[in-house]
Amino acid sequence: MSFQDFGKSIDILLVEDNPGDIRLTQEAFKEGKVFNNLHVVNDGEEAVEFLYQRGKYKDVPRPDLILLDLNLPKLDGRAVLAEIKADTDLRRIPVVILTTSKAEEDILRTYDLHANCYITKPIELEEFINIVHNIENFWLSIVKLPKA
Amino acid sequence: MNEKVINILLVEDSMGDIRLTQEVFKEGKIRNDLVYVKNGEDALAYLHREGKFADAVRPDLILLDLNLPRKDGRAVLDEIKSDSDLARIPVVVLTTSSAEEDIQRMYDLHANCFITKPFDLDKFITVAKSIQDFWFSIVKLPNSTNQPFKT
Numbered sequence: 001m002s003f004q005d006f007g008k009s010i011d012i013l014l015v016e017d018n019p020g021d022i023r024l025t026q027e028a029f030k031e032g033k034v035f036n037n038l039h040v041v042n043d044g045e046e047a048v049e050f051l052y053q054r055g056k057y058k059d060v061p062r063p064d065l066i067l068l069d070l071n072l073p074k075l076d077g078r079a080v081l082a083e084i085k086a087d088t089d090l091r092r093i094p095v096v097i098l099t100t101s102k103a104e105e106d107i108l109r110t111y112d113l114h115a116n117c118y119i120t121k122p123i124e125l126e127e128f129i130n131i132v133h134n135i136e137n138f139w140l141s142i143v144k145l146p147k148a
Numbered sequence: 149m150n151e152k153v154i155n156i157l158l159v160e161d162s163m164g165d166i167r168l169t170q171e172v173f174k175e176g177k178i179r180n181d182l183v184y185v186k187n188g189e190d191a192l193a194y195l196h197r198e199g200k201f202a203d204a205v206r207p208d209l210i211l212l213d214l215n216l217p218r219k220d221g222r223a224v225l226d227e228i229k230s231d232s233d234l235a236r237i238p239v240v241v242l243t244t245s246s247a248e249e250d251i252q253r254m255y256d257l258h259a260n261c262f263i264t265k266p267f268d269l270d271k272f273i274t275v276a277k278s279i280q281d282f283w284f285s286i287v288k289l290p291n292s293t294n295q296p297f298k299t
Contacts, residue, residue: 085258088256091255091256091258092252092255092256093255094255094260094261102288107288107290108236108290111235111236111237111238111290112232112235112236114229114235114258116238116260116261117238117260117261117282117283117287118287118288118290119286119287119288120288131286134281134282134286135286137278138278138282138286139261142263142275142278142279142282143261143262143263144246144251144262144263144264145251146251146252146255146262147248147251147252
């Protein structure tokens with residue numbers, strides 16, 4: 001059951017440098033009810049390039065949802081978030097922070113920067129998959145996403 | 149076990165929807181306290197602890213209808229997200245509207261998510277449960293003193 005109306009599939013941008021987490025997330029989204037394309041970039045700079053459709057990313061779709069790790073090489077996830085939410089075109093894209101950090105300062109600061117929600121990645125494999133399934137269900141089936 | 153409570157502010161003018169939401173949230177696994185106000189002005193007074201709301205508890209989550217008397221939900225959202233103190237509180241817009249302009253505009257105003265209320269009763273309950281499950285059990289809310297301990 002989906003409460004989302006869409007003619008196309010959902011494009012998701014995963015900003016994540018850990019290959020294990022990338023693989024798990026890909027697997028979990030493949031099992032989802034809603035047809036989706038998961039695009040992956042491995043650092044903050046690539047994330048920005050992707051979102052502004054620059055260089056090798058000039059033909060990529062604008063994502064409908066962003067999953068953003070905080071501790072990233074090149075450009076920190078917090079800086080990527082600040083840039084997204086300051087841009088008049090990009091700010092409406094929901095950003096789900098998905099990070100190992102449970103630090104209170106990180107939680108408060110990212111909500112202040114208008115992260116749409118903050119989720120701490122579980123260490124346990126099955127819990128991690130469960131979390132991703134929950135993200136998929138809530139953001140792709142329950143919520144209305146803004147048209148990209 | 150010392151269990152914390154999640155405080156929710158429901159801003160909704162339909163008594164029917166209020167009752168339904170209360171029923172669903174009462175049955176949740178995580179302890180929560182749902183308070184409601186029925187118009188936009190009261191919502192802001194509550195959040196600012198003004199007048200009759202001087203003893204209001206700061207909510208951990210806000211469920212916000214858009215079409216409200218006295219002050220529109222859109223204006224309430226704008227005020228919340230422009231306030232350096234209140235901006236971090238997640239706001240779930242929960243409205244009958246499915247208009248694309250509303251969806252875009254609310255996300256632009258930093259609504260944390262936008263949900264169209266189903267008319268169907270069973271679907272409404274499913275949506276309310278999903279909100280509860282996601283925002284209480286999956287997400288970290290921005291106020292750890294109100295976080296429940298995981299069982």
